[in-house]
Amino acid sequence: MKATSKVLATLFLLLTIVFVGAAQNPIIQTKYTADPAPMVYNDTVFLYTTHDEDDATGFKMLNWLLYTSTDMVNWTDHGIVASLKNFSWARQDNGAWAPQCVERNGKFYLYCPMHGNGIGVLVSDSPYGPFKDPLGKRLINDDHIWNDIDPTVLIDDDGQAYLYWGNPDLYYVKLNKDMISYSGEIVKVASKPQNYQEGPWVWKRNGHYYLAYASTCCPEAIGYAMSDSPTGPWEYKGMIMDVTPKSRGNHPGIIDYKGNSYCFGLNYDLLKQTTQKHFERRSVSVDQMTYNDDGTIQKLPYWSATGPQRLGTVNPYRRVEAGTIAWSHGLKTRQNSKVGVYVTDVDNGDYIKVQGVDFQKGAKSFEASVASASAGGKIEIRIDSETGTLLGVCPVKNTDGWQKWSLQSCKVKRVKGVHDLFFVFKGAPGDLFNFDWWEFKAR
Numbered sequence: 001m002k003a004t005s006k007v008l009a010t011l012f013l014l015l016t017i018v019f020v021g022a023a024q025n026p027i028i029q030t031k032y033t034a035d036p037a038p039m040v041y042n043d044t045v046f047l048y049t050t051h052d053e054d055d056a057t058g059f060k061m062l063n064w065l066l067y068t069s070t071d072m073v074n075w076t077d078h079g080i081v082a083s084l085k086n087f088s089w090a091r092q093d094n095g096a097w098a099p100q101c102v103e104r105n106g107k108f109y110l111y112c113p114m115h116g117n118g119i120g121v122l123v124s125d126s127p128y129g130p131f132k133d134p135l136g137k138r139l140i141n142d143d144h145i146w147n148d149i150d151p152t153v154l155i156d157d158d159g160q161a162y163l164y165w166g167n168p169d170l171y172y173v174k175l176n177k178d179m180i181s182y183s184g185e186i187v188k189v190a191s192k193p194q195n196y197q198e199g200p201w202v203w204k205r206n207g208h209y210y211l212a213y214a215s216t217c218c219p220e221a222i223g224y225a226m227s228d229s230p231t232g233p234w235e236y237k238g239m240i241m242d243v244t245p246k247s248r249g250n251h252p253g254i255i256d257y258k259g260n261s262y263c264f265g266l267n268y269d270l271l272k273q274t275t276q277k278h279f280e281r282r283s284v285s286v287d288q289m290t291y292n293d294d295g296t297i298q299k300l301p302y303w304s305a306t307g308p309q310r311l312g313t314v315n316p317y318r319r320v321e322a323g324t325i326a327w328s329h330g331l332k333t334r335q336n337s338k339v340g341v342y343v344t345d346v347d348n349g350d351y352i353k354v355q356g357v358d359f360q361k362g363a364k365s366f367e368a369s370v371a372s373a374s375a376g377g378k379i380e381i382r383i384d385s386e387t388g389t390l391l392g393v394c395p396v397k398n399t400d401g402w403q404k405w406s407l408q409s410c411k412v413k414r415v416k417g418v419h420d421l422f423f424v425f426k427g428a429p430g431d432l433f434n435f436d437w438w439e440f441k442a443r
Contacts, residue, residue, distance in 0.1 A: 024073060024305070024306050024307035024326060024327055025269070025285040025286070025287075025303045025304060025305060025306070026269055026270050026283030026285045026303075027067075027075055027284055027285060027286055027307060028049075028067060028077075028283065028284055029270060029283075029325070029327065029328045029329070029331070030077065030323075030332050030343070031051060031065065031077075031332070031333065032051065032053070032056070032270065032271070032281040032282055032283060033049040033050065033051060033052070033283060033284045034050045034051075034052055034098075034249075034251065034282035034283075034284065035050040035097065035098030035150075035199070035251045035253075035266065036048075036049055036253040036264035036265065036266065036286070037049070037098070037099055037101060038253045038254075038255045038264055039100075039101050039102065039127070039255070040255055040256070040257050041103055041127055043070065044068050044069070044070050045068060045069045045070070045072065045255065045257055046066065046067075046127045047066070047068065047069070047075070047264070047284070048066055048081065048099055048100070048101050048110070049064070049065045049066075049284055050064060050065075050096060050098055050099070051063050051064065051065050051096070052280055052282055054281070056280050056281050057279050057280065058279075058280050059094065059095075059097075059115070059280045060094060060280070061094060061095065061096040061097060062083055062084055062092075062094070062096055063080045063082065063083035063084065063096055064080070064081055064082045064083065064096060064099050064110070064112065065079065065080060065081060066081040066127075066128065066129075070311070070312055071310050071311045071312035071313070071314075071355070071356065072257070072260075072286070072307075072308045072309075072311050073307065073308065073309075073310045073311075073326045073355045073356070074314060074324050074325065074326045074354055074355055074356070075324070075325060075326075076323055076324040077324075077325070077333045078128060078323075078341060079333070079335035079340065079341040080335065081110075081131065082099075082110060082129065082131045083096065084096050084114065086112075086120075086122055086132070087112070087114065087117075087120050087133055088133070088136070089117075089136065089137055090114045090117040090120065091117055094115070095113075095114045095115035095117060096112065096114060097112075097113045097114065097115050097149050097150065098113060098149065098150045098151075098199060098251055099112045099113070100151055100152050100153055100201075100253075101127065102155065102179075103127070104155060104161070104179055106125070107123055107124070107179075108123070108124045108125070108127050108131075109121055109123055109153070109180070110122040110123075111139070111152075111153060111163065113149040113150060113151055113165070116145065116146055117138065118138035118139070118145045118148045119138060119139050119148050119149075119151050119163075119165060120133060120137075120139055121133075121134070121135065121139045121180050122134075123179075123180065135180060139163075139180065139181075139182075140163075140165070140173070140182075140186070142186055144169070147166050147167055147168070147169055148165055148166065149165065149167050149198065150165055150166065150167060150198050150199045150200060151163055151164070151165040152164050152165065152201050152202050153175070153202075154202045154203065154209075154230055156204065156230050157204070159177070160174060160230075161174070161175035161176075161179060162174060162175065162202070162230050162231070163182065164200045164202050164211075166198070166200070167197060167198035167199075168196075168197060168198070169188055169189070169192065170188070170189040170192040170200060170213075171186055171187065171188050171189065172186075172187050172189065172231065173186045173187065187231070189232060189234070191233060192234070193211065193213070193223065193224075193225035193235075194225075194236040195215040195216045195223050195236075196213050196215070196216075196223065197213065197214050197215055197216045197217050197220060198213065198214050198217075199214035199220075199250070199251040199252060200213045201213065201252045201253055201254055203254060205256070205291070205295070206295060208226050208227075208228075208295045209227040209228065209229065209230050210224060210225075211224060211225045211226075211227070211234050212224040212263075214249065214250045214252070215239070215243065215250075217249070218248055218249070219244065219245065219247055219249070219250075220243070220247075220248070220249050220250040220251075221239055221240075221241050221242050221244070221250060222239065222240040222241040222250050222252045222263070223238070223240065224236075224237055224238065224239075224240050224297060225237055226295065226296070237296055238296070238297075238299065240252065240263060240289070240297055240300055241263075241265065241300045241302070242299065244302050246267065246269075246302055247267040247268055247269075248268060248278065249266060249268075249282065250265050250267075251265060251266055252264065252265055253265070257311075258311050260288055260308070260311075261288065261289045261290065261291060262286055262287070262288055262289055262308060263287060263288075263289040263300060264284060264286045265284070265286075265303065266282045266283060266284050266285065267282065267283055267285055267303060268281070268282055268283065269283055269285070269303070270282075270283035271283070285303035285307070286303075286307060286308060287300055287303055287304050287307065287308060310355055310356045312356065313356045313357065313358040313418055314354055314355075314356055314357045314358065315358060316357050316358070316359060316363065316421070316439070316440040317360075317363070317439070317440055317441070317442055318439060319438075319439050320438055321340075321436075321437050322342060322343040322352070322368075322436055322437055322438060323341045323343060324354060325352055325353070325354065326353045326354055326355040326420075327352075327353040328350070328351065328352045329349075329350055329351050330345070330347055330349065330350035330351075331343050331344070331345055331350050331352065332344050332345040336403070338403065338405075339369075339403075339405060342434050343434065343435040343436075344431075344434045344435075345431065346377070346425050346431060346432045346433055346434070347425070347427075347429075347430070347431065347432060348377070348425065348426055348427050348428070348432070349425070349426075350424075350425045351386045351422055351424045351425065352422070352423045353386070353420060353422050354420065354421045354422075354423075355420050356418055356420065357418065357420070358417070358418045359415050359416055359418070359419065359440070360416070360417075360442075361416055361442070362414035362415055362442070363391075363412055363414065363415070363440035363441060363442055364411065364412065364441055364442060365409055365410065365411050365412060365440070365441040366391075366392055366394055366410055366411075366412050366438065366439075366441070367394075367407055367408065367409035367438070367439055367441065368394055368396075368408055368409070368435065368436075368437070368438040368439075369405050369406070369407055369436040369437045369438075370399070370405070370406060370433045370434065370435055370436065371399050371401060371402055371403055371404050371405045371406065371433060371434045371436070372397070372399050372402070372433035372434070373398065373399075373400070373401050373402045373404075374398065374427075374428075374430060374431060374432060374433070375398060375427070375428055376395070376396040376397045376398050376399075376427065376432060377396050377425060377426055377427025377428070377432035377433060378393050378394060378395050378396060378425075378427065379393070379394040379396060379424070379426075379435075380422075380423070380424040380425075380426060381393070381410075381412060381421070381422075381423060382421075382422040382423075382424055383415060383419040383421060383422065384419055384422075385420075385422065386422045386424050388422065389413075390413075391413045391415060392410045392411055392412035393410060394408060394410040395408065395410065396427075396432065396433045399433075402434055403434075405436060412440070423435075
């Protein structure tokens with residue numbers, strides 16, 4: 001059964017809809033996420049995040065999550081990609097802070113800070129993992145271990161890789177080609193940019209080196225500096241996002257993707273749907289970012305309600321994970337070794353929105369993989385809004401267990417073209433069913 005907080009969330013959601021419409025930021029609603037670290041690989045955005053636990057008051061962070069997108073609006077949940085358990089030498093009770101993943105020579109390196117335990121590195125043959133600790137010890141060996149958070153990596157055009165990190169000071173070191181060791185001394189940046197606090201993110205674009213960061217706390221905004229060299233000096237250029245009382249913390253992650261530039265960050269907007277009391281339960285947002293002709297960056301206002309424009313469509317005639325979501329209400333995701341990530345905590349009135357589904361000439365039927373130990377419920381299949389045109393209703397029957405998965409289906413009305421798709425869940429009070437994946441059939 002859901003807690004009273006779900007009722008409060010519904011009230012806040014209704015108020016949000018009245019004032020700003022169907023919001024798409026924060027981009028993840030099924031978990032509290034923070035510290036976004038986007039990576040573009042094989043035409044896909046891989047978004048690694050930290051994870052604030054649902055009961056966190058201060059920072060309570062045990063694992064790192066992964067989401068992917070090819071259109072910047074629908075994000076597929078891949079669950080926990082790594083955790084403190086990957087590091088046998090680190091304390092296991094807390095401290096899985098802001099990571100970054102980079103690819104080099106077909107391998108993927110996930111740099112993970114553990115607050116008070118330094119920075120470790122994990123390696124995988126796939127961006128999805130599994131990741132393994134190749135060192136069995138921390139990567140950075142120094143005497144300021146509590147400052148060693150928020151690693152970011154730049155691989156320059158000449159092949160030299162640099163690791164940057166730090167709060168409140170900024171450090172860097174040259175990584176070796178193996179990406180799991182370094183040469184030379186750890187350098188403390190003597191003149192860090194104006195209002196630098198933490199969360200550095202370094203990248204290169206059109207010959208310019210950029211350093212974005214969370215500005216002096218609190219609240220934190222996003223500042224940035226530029227340089228002609230990967231080692232500085234860094235010239236402060238201004239703010240990508242100004243300080244605002246709407247939020248407390250921030251942490252930039254910046255990429256170019258399909259001809260556009262994007263800035264990811266965080267806020268507390270999801271938490272504020274249930275309470276105005278401050279807890280460390282954060283949410284990732286993203287908006288398109290614009291460069292000026294001289295390479296400087298145009299300032300963003302606070303995160304938009306609608307987020308960036310959609311860059312593609314979803315093919316409904318293949319298996320789509322239920323955790324592929326543009327917007328949702330009232331739901332959670334969990335994972336296990338049998339089915340991976342699935343949608344759970346499904347109650348009457350909850351829904352999933354998938355943006356830009358291309359029905360082409362039209363579907364004839366719908367099927368879904370579901371599991372239920374209750375009386376079940378039904379999935380209303382609608383387009384364009386949660387109260388939009390009803391295409392069909394898929395009944396979900398009791399399957400004799402929350403992990404007893406069954407394929408259940410229904411006929412649907414033919415609809416053509418591209419539409420936003422809504423799954424609206426109906427049933428008696430209480431948990432209705434779990435939802436793993438869905439697919440439409442054209443024949």
